Amino acid sequence: MKKEYIIPIFVPHLGCPNNCIFCNQKKISGQTKMVTAQDVYDTIDYYLKNFKDNNKYVEVAFFGGSFTAIEREKQEELLGAVQKYIKNKKVNSIRISTRPDAIDKDILKMLKKYKVKTIELGVQSMNNYILDRCERGHTVEDVKKASKLIRRNGFILGHQMMVGLPESTVQDEINSAKEIIKLKPKIVRVYPVLVIKDTPLVDEYEKGEYMPLTVTQAVERCKEIVAMFNKNKINVIRIGLQNTEEISDPANKASQVVAGPFHPAFRQLVESSMWYDSILDKIKKINTKVIEVEIKANPENINNIIGHKKENVQKLKQVYDVDVVVKADEKIKPGKFEIEILKTYS
Ligand code: SF4
Numbered sequence: 001m002k003k004e005y006i007i008p009i010f011v012p013h014l015g016c017p018n019n020c021i022f023c024n025q026k027k028i029s030g031q032t033k034m035v036t037a038q039d040v041y042d043t044i045d046y047y048l049k050n051f052k053d054n055n056k057y058v059e060v061a062f063f064g065g066s067f068t069a070i071e072r073e074k075q076e077e078l079l080g081a082v083q084k085y086i087k088n089k090k091v092n093s094i095r096i097s098t099r100p101d102a103i104d105k106d107i108l109k110m111l112k113k114y115k116v117k118t119i120e121l122g123v124q125s126m127n128n129y130i131l132d133r134c135e136r137g138h139t140v141e142d143v144k145k146a147s148k149l150i151r152r153n154g155f156i157l158g159h160q161m162m163v164g165l166p167e168s169t170v171q172d173e174i175n176s177a178k179e180i181i182k183l184k185p186k187i188v189r190v191y192p193v194l195v196i197k198d199t200p201l202v203d204e205y206e207k208g209e210y211m212p213l214t215v216t217q218a219v220e221r222c223k224e225i226v227a228m229f230n231k232n233k234i235n236v237i238r239i240g241l242q243n244t245e246e247i248s249d250p251a252n253k254a255s256q257v258v259a260g261p262f263h264p265a266f267r268q269l270v271e272s273s274m275w276y277d278s279i280l281d282k283i284k285k286i287n288t289k290v291i292e293v294e295i296k297a298n299p300e301n302i303n304n305i306i307g308h309k310k311e312n313v314q315k316l317k318q319v320y321d322v323d324v325v326v327k328a329d330e331k332i333k334p335g336k337f338e339i340e341i342l343k344t345y346s
Pocket of ligand 1: 016017018019024064065099122
């Protein structure tokens with residue numbers, strides 16, 4: 001199987017017609033200057049030199065702004081700069097992220113011409129009140145229209161959704177996930193809201209008008225949504241913002257995060273918590289009081305079963321007084337596990 005590599009090119013805030021209250025892409029990406037074709041060449045050359053595998057699939061990804069809302073000439077300059085790498089087969093495809101109200105037939109035609117394969121839409125919520133509250137400047141209808149157009153024109157559709165937006169409840173987020181599922185994206189990213197410096201959300205936070213989720217609350221909310229996407233075979237490619245110098249613990253000097261559920265291993269927290277629930281469920285169904293069980297699973301799931309800093313194993317001991325031995329077994333499919341009782345009270 002080919003190893004997938006992404007070459008990220010940030011176009012921070014380019015094309016955004018407004019400022020969504022939680023967003024400061026310049027702070028998030030740590031980049032403020034305008035991107036040019038030369039930057040595209042330099043970034044691609046730099047990454048290609050450092051990729052080790054011969055058998056690889058390389059995608060150039062324009063992140064961090066509203067790509068299709070950038071002036072057309074700039075879009076073509078940046079996409080045009082990737083073409084020679086596609087022609088000589090050094091790059092396989094292009095992905096862009098953009099706003100739902102910046103998609104139409106004409107734009108999609110242009111993206112096709114430049115071999116864009118995946119389009120990720122910043123959906124954030126499927127509730128018009130919340131979209132409005134966050135000053136997104138687009139509606140749920142825009143998301144529906146854009147998603148259909150993207151899929152109908154043969155692109156891979158991706159959605160980005162946020163958890164913990166101002167005034168958003170657990171139920172709002174479950175409803176948003178349900179609506180997203182109906183639009184059949186192939187991939188989704190789920191981001192809990194962090195309060196980033198120099199955003200309108202910081203002012204709300206400082207005035208006590210916005211209260212971010214705690215890490216535990218964010219894990220609980222994301223868990224539910226991720227389970228819905230998993231059940232519908234939608235690939236959750238990211239949970240939580242990528243950990244960088246700017247997106248790091250608020251205690252770090254360079255961090256642009258003021259408050260919110262930041263955790264360097266947020267995805268692992270969510271996935272481990274999901275494993276904890278399913279293992280506990282199985283243990284509870286055992287019709288006798290167990291002292292020790294053995295769990296066998298695919299090696300790729302072992303860390304999440306044990307939990308971040310062994311949290312799951314410790315919690316099962318502390319709360320249910322069950323000792324857990326975890327063993328890797330290649331024969332078990334990823335995502336599945338087998339449980340065997342080693343010791344009981346009777
Ligand atoms: S969230 Fe997206 S559309 Fe809103 S300001 Fe940030 S990059 Fe622009």
